[in-house]
Amino acid sequence: MRAAIGLLAIGLAASAAAQEAPPFAAFDMAGPAVLHDPHDLAFGPDGRLYVADKFGARIAVLDPETLEVVATHGAGLLPNVHDISFGRDGRAAIAVTGIGAVLVVEDLADLAAATVLAAPRTEGALMHSSGRVYAMASGSGRILAYEGERLVAATEGHYGAHDLAEDGQGNLWVADNFARRLVKYSPALERLQVLDAAKFGFAGPRYLDVDAMGRLVVADQDAHRVLLIDPEGPEGGSLLGVLGTGEPGAGPGLFDDPEGVAAAGNRYFIADSDNNRIVRYVVVMN
Secondary structure (H helix, E strand, O other): OHHHHHHHHHHHHHHHHHHHOOOOOEEEEEOOOOOOOEEEEEEOOOOOEEEEEHHHOEEEEEOOOOOOEEEEEOOOOOOOEEEEEEOOOOOEEEEEHHHOEEEEEOOOOOHHHOEEEEOOOOOEEEEOOOOOEEEEEOOOOEEEEEEOOEEEEEEOOOOOOOOEEEOOOOOEEEEEOOOOEEEEEOOOOOEEEEEOOHHHOOOOEEEEEEOOOOOEEEEEHHHOEEEEEEOOOOOOOEEEEEEOOOOEOOOOOOEOOEEEEEEEOOEEEEEEHHHOEEEEEEOOOO
């Protein structure tokens, strides 16, 4: 009974936040429902979208203009894959939950040559601009920092957390969904900031991206919403806008368990996970 009351309270808080903040972008298009519970996504060096297609156990490659799948990598070889991140040198870090490891690859067509970094039940990976690889070891609640194959730093306290994203200063943002908060760390894993105010209405933030203005674009899966947050706003950050109503759906302005986000200019690409597709939203600029 207490659990049910708690979930109701979270849902009401998310709905209240949605009512207070306007949409920050307009629905543009939806891709075909041919994915299998897509999770996080990222732009590759070739300008295409790379999607961690969880139950497809693969990386799906999409044309960002048509949202059509144009290629796949590792089909069946990446069990419960959750995340992919690209570095400046073109290498990719892939969080493969089913094997409890982050794979670091120079060529997605040659997964056999991957460097394997242990991270129990990992659900997030970041190829940092410094060349380090950060892994969210969700099963142990630890953030792990690797240089090559050597573990050089770690911090604890984030059991079940998902994404890691880098801001313009090289700091890390963690989507700590079980604790319903976002946490900022320095590259040395010193805690810098926590966003957990009731005004955000977090129900279960999973993945996020940082746009060119330093704002956080957050997929709050359990609330069926995507939020735009200014972490430097007054009184612990500002909620600038919300996509989604708090209820699951498939039409414009609706999501069903959104997981991943990628921001590119005035466009936002969102993994509409339980609808098995990627959708695109756009800010119309005069």
